[in-house]
Amino acid sequence: MSRVYDVASGALRALYDARVSNPPVLDLAERFPDGYRFADAWTALRDEALALTQRLDTVPRFHELMAEQRAISDNDGHDWRMYLLKVYGNDVDEHMAACPYLAELVRTSPDVLSATLSFLAPRKHIPRHRGPFKGVLRFQLGLSVPCLEDGRPAAILRLADRDYRIGSGEAMLWDDTYPHEVWNASDEWRIALLLDVRRHDLPPDMAMLSRVLIAGIGAVARWKLPAMVAGGRDG
16 A cells, blocks of 8 residues: 555656746745744644643554554654644544644634644654645644754754754744655654645646645545544554
8 A cells, every 4th residue: 555655646746846846945924924823822832732742642653643654654663643633624623622722723724734743752763755745835833842952953854955953933834745854863752733734826737636636635534534533542
């Protein structure tokens, strides 16, 4: 199944790459101004996320949610746990209720298709990989990011062969179809908010394709979410 996913993702990326061009990092004010609402509220969002660490063993690892991602999630004995609040238009009501401040921001930001709290274990490395298609952009907000002795954020995002350090309260909008990998070079958990954001600058035919794909992924997610959430609760 993973091989089928890889082939399909590669073909989809090639199609978008032939028609759509943009740099790896995009202007937040232009592409997702609602991102500033999340960044302005980062301390409240951090506190909601930190409350989840009291029961982090119930938050699924990424490959437990999506088996096709085992190569980047279950690769080094360190956890990458994902707390899903919204998946391609489908709210996870139980999780939204647990994070009411974040839930309100998500519900009042119409371009947010998915919202996840990402918990990266100490010394975790996420190997180099690419997202499947350019119909969405990735918004990342640091919530609880450990620092090195020199004060720099200890978590590194290497995107298109350039290193970025997104610290607590800092945000970045980027295209995850570019090759990227992540390290948590510390002995503490790194917590970040990840949003998948609808993009509006596509040619008409690619915009139509994106709408079809987003609707299809949303339908599959609607079917799978109850089992995924139950699996995390039982984990």
